[in-house]
Amino acid sequence: MVLTGVKLRIYPNQTQRLHIKLNFGYNRFVWNQMLNMLIKRHENNPQAPLPNAFALNNLLPALKAEYPWLKAAESTSLQATNHGLIIAYQRFFQSRHGFPKFKSRKFPKQSYQSRMGIRLIDEQHLKLPKLGIVRFSGRQISGKIKNVTIRFSATGKFYAVLLVDTEIKQLAKTDKKVGIDLGVADLVITSDGIKHPTIRFDKQLAQKKHYWEKRLARRRRQAQQVMAWEKHNHELVTRELSDFRNYQQAKRMVAKYAEKIANQRSNYLHHLTKQLVTQYDVIKIEDLKTKNLLKNHQLARAIANQAWRALRAQLEYKCEWYGKQLITVNPRKTSQICSNCHYDCGKHALDIREWTCPSCGINHDRDINAAKNILSA
DSSP states (O other): OEEEEEEEEEEOOHHHHHHHHHHHHHHHHHHHHHHHHHHHHHHHOTTSOOOOHHHHHTTHHHHHHHSGGGGGSOHHHHHHHHHHHHHHHHHHHTTSSOOOOOOOTTOSOEEEEEOSSOEEOSSSEEEETTTEEEEEESSOOOSEEEEEEEEEOTTSOEEEEEEEEEOOOOOOOOOOEEEEEEOSSEEEEETTSOEEEOOOHHHHTHHHHHHHHHHHHHHHHHHHHHHHHHHHTTOSSOOOGGGOHHHHHHHHHHHHHHHHHHHHHHHHHHHHHHHHHHHOSEEEEEOOOHHHHTTOTTTHHHHHHHOHHHHHHHHHHHHHHTTOEEEEEOOTTTTTBOTTTOOBOOOOOTTOOEEEOTTTOOEEEHHHHHHHHHHHO
């Protein structure tokens, strides 16, 4: 049994949408109140031990007594908010992440998590706490539902992300090993000589996205001019950017194309990684430091588009699920050592895609040679 995440598109009615947005506000308020309390606690006593989630949960009844409208919130969601805050707070002191930030209602993506009262009604309906029965679309669910995260995207869509304890069948063994070199022109190059091409989804939709980005910038500028005029003339009712419908429309359209690019890229990576895990029992992949590679400003955009980290993360959990093995290899000199005689030919410029070994005379494709060295590492 393994824990898997299942993302479903849900279609709440008007009443359910109101409850969802109110719950976003309840959880945002609790996060900000608890974070403010933690900051003041640390200022008053820096030597005090770090609190845990139970300590924050014990403060919830007092908070509900002070703010009675919090009683309408889904109770387990407030506990989940405390749990998330404590994890973020502790990670800061462990020097692994930045300090947790206060949440704003203006942030386009909102979410909250519930841990009880989740039940599958049929293939198209789900029962959620405080919301009742909600229609959904997406893949079928099999297994025990542990929790659900309700999300609202920048494009105005509602999603339910379920954590499901399910059983995954092991894939058949193939007794094959493969080395994988990650590239820019080709996303994945295997030691078998197979090249899986890079698909620039961002370029395919660049023209449409740029069309709305220009309009978003212009409409933001126009809205700011109107707000400045209202402020200068001491108008009784002053507006915010969220009050300008044409600006909000352009903002949603930009988010729509950004979301579409991300979905297309993710879908391509999922198909590719499932194919690799199905074909091979042992997969060796180079341990790239993407942060260092992004310092090359001529290739930074293309490298970021490759989503190498996402590809590796998918390979990691899919190998664990299906009983396969993933090994990371130091990429040092993999493209300059001959995979046949192991002669070090020295560093090659990026525009040199093929080279001939001066020792054994074999002509190498740069990427395939690197993949073979990764396999033999």
